[in-house]
Amino acid sequence: MLPLPQLLAELVRRPSVNPMGRTDIPTDILYELRVTAFLEEQLRALGCAVRRQTVRPGRDNLIATYTPPNPAPFTVMFEAHQDTVPVDAMIVEPFGAKVEGGKMYGRGTCDVKAGGAVMLTAFARLVKEKPAGSAAVTMAFTVDEEHTFLGIQELLKSGVRTDYAIVAEPTLLNIVNAHKGVVRWVLETQGRACHSSRPEQGVNAIYRMARLITVVEEYAELVRALPPDPVLGPRTISVGRITGGVSPNTVPDVCRVDIDRRLIPGETAESGATHLNDFLKAKGFDFPYTLTQSHAACPPLSPALSGELVKRLGSSIDSVVGKHTVHPVPFGTDASTVAGAGVPVVVFGPGDIAQAHTKDEWIDLSQLEPAAEILFRFACGK
Ligand SMILES: [Zn+2]
Known part of the structure; x- marks a missing residue:
């Protein structure tokens, strides 16, 4: 697997704009297919089981699984969406992945290609190192989170279920357990x-x-x-x-x-x-x-199911960065759809939601390695 900043740059350079109902977006930046192809290539190179799930023509979820050598103590899904919002009025090159002063700029750097890159990095390390006592992990890259949540709905409809799920969104390495x-x-x-x-x-x-x-x-x-x-x-x-x-x-x-x-x-x-x-x-x-x-509804996320998961992920975060908060957020995520299927779920990832969807979207690159380490330790039960 590529080092994290390069992996993120490869994702940012592949446009995956969700039209969000608009019809004026140039086709060469539209939809997730470029990102899907790249991620599939990376996952196949790991030698693990990978499948595509077509959600709409040309719009595929990607699902890979890691099965540990031991009986898995628990199962967890890492989920990240592949799409971004449109790029109008951006004042940085949206697909340039320019790095300056420890930040990478571009559409999706923060929301949520960084989150996807750290999940893939943790997943790849599990596949490679097969640590004793590790959990079974489902890595899912979904489509259409920014508009009508079709990808996550299709994924759950197909019967994917795990003991826990972690949904990537920028939380500054804190735990989000509730939203309206x-x-x-x-x-x-x-x-x-x-x-x-x-x-x-x-x-x-x-x-x-x-x-x-x-x-x-x-x-x-x-x-x-x-x-x-x-x-x-x-x-x-x-x-x-x-x-x-x-x-x-x-x-x-x-x-x-x-x-x-x-x-x-x-x-x-x-x-x-x-x-x-x-x-x-x-x-x-x-x-x-x-x-x-007029639009697909995003259900509310209740903290009721996720108590044990919050404890486990919280101790993994503390072991890497020393502290964390657990809090609600005002924005909707794929997590509530996951919770609707009865799976305990939280939202976690590098970066600050304040930079998501902005005209100069960026991510603090120093958050990437700790985030990947946290997810790896979580899957190892540490
Ligand atoms: Zn997002």
Whole structure:
């Protein structure tokens, strides 16, 4: 295996941009295939079992397994996503992997090619050294984490299960054991278009929406006042965008708002929608409207399952860097989908989430070696 900074540079130089619903991304930087091919080559060179799992045409998860010579004391999955967010407005060369002052710059350096590189490094060392008493490890590189979580969903649907899982995201070598979930909805009202000089002949979809939004604002207060999660705080709802109408002289026939709802453990996208729908219904509006989920939901991550895993990984971290924190984060990850399959899971990796998705994304290279060492020791039960 290449030394860590070179391995990371190879990954960064291979674009794997998730279009995230857009259609204007050049095809030569689109999707994960270049990264998948490189990772497959690396894994095959180790001589371990490797398989591709096609999630969408040209978008494959990659799964490799390490089986120790001894009966495995436990099984663990290392999971990292292969995709990155787009590169618009970046002020550093997105695929240049330039190193300066101990930092490497480029899209995905921090989120989360560094995390993937350290997992691969720890995995390769296990395969090579076959340390006595080590765990069985499944190394999974998934697609589409940045948009609709298709890769991790497909992986779990295919029956991959381990005693523990560690999901790579930048945590500054700390343990993240909880986050809220998120679901996005579109609320839509219909009307009937006509010329604005005779507005009484039409039905104004914007007026209808105005009445609905006032009620959603009222609902936002109510949702916030519901019992909060002891760690993650209150559930929230926010109206983020409104669209409707074509011109000042046309009565609008449609109006839409985009709604963002943050879920706490115990809630699902469906239970959240039912709760809002019931509230709206009780107001007895005299016109129709629809509430539709617009993106795949990210479920909330509860710390309930991961106590033992936090202890084990925590002692591996302490043995390498001397200290760690265990905390929740405000952003969603693949971990909650893993937890949804009943697998104890935490989020761990090098780098700071503050640098993820930024115009000069970078990673502190001094975090790489300790991160790989921590994962190796964890798999050795140390
Ligand atoms: Zn990420």
